Amino acid sequence: MGYLKKSDIRYYYNNKKIVDKLDFDYFKIKTNEGNGVLHILYKGDYIPYNYLVDLWNDLHNSWNINIKKVETSDKSAYRTSDYIVSQYLTNQESSYQRSSQSWGWTIRGYIKKFYAFIDLCKTKYYYNVVKRKFYKNHIEVDIFTQWLNYLFEMLKPPDKTKQICLEAL
Numbered sequence: 001m002g003y004l005k006k007s008d009i010r011y012y013y014n015n016k017k018i019v020d021k022l023d024f025d026y027f028k029i030k031t032n033e034g035n036g037v038l039h040i041l042y043k044g045d046y047i048p049y050n051y052l053v054d055l056w057n058d059l060h061n062s063w064n065i066n067i068k069k070v071e072t073s074d075k076s077a078y079r080t081s082d083y084i085v086s087q088y089l090t091n092q093e094s095s096y097q098r099s100s101q102s103w104g105w106t107i108r109g110y111i112k113k114f115y116a117f118i119d120l121c122k123t124k125y126y127y128n129v130v131k132r133k134f135y136k137n138h139i140e141v142d143i144f145t146q147w148l149n150y151l152f153e154m155l156k157p158p159d160k161t162k163q164i165c166l167e168a169l
Helices: 006-012 049-060 074-091 110-124 143-155 160-168
Strands: 024-031 037-044 096-101 126-128 133-136 139-141
Touching: 074 143, 110 133, 110 143
Parallel strands: none
Antiparallel strands: 024 037, 024 096, 126 133, 133 139
16 A cells, blocks of 8 residues: 555565564553543554554544654663653643553553552552552652562563572472
8 A cells, every 4th residue: 555665565574474463562541631642652563654644544533643662671661661650640630541451562460460569559558549649657659660670570581590490309
């Protein structure tokens, strides 16, 4: 349909067969900004910008799409998650409405583990329902940094030396 030149196909989809599905995993947050705004992070195969604009315009009669590349370093991942939490879940005039993610986005059972983590925080810290914040000894506790650290620990591959020692036992 003209979204890609034939010469770009091999560049973007290196040896992928034309019938293969594109790799696409996402995390989405919907806020009440405007008529509802979706903030979507995705990882996967390249999707042409003009194709997304046309598709989004057909589906939602909206032309406005802002796409930015997120690097794969830990620092970039941390900054991106911090941005999403601080801008779209806590500080702005808009409010969080819903979120969802694909199975391959992070660990299986992510939401269940997240809610269990929040319940644990409610037993460890005082939760102010008006301010929607956690406190310990009258000092605000940054539970999202704790969650992010916990999540990174769950995502780390097992230590091979420990695994070999356990298998020897």
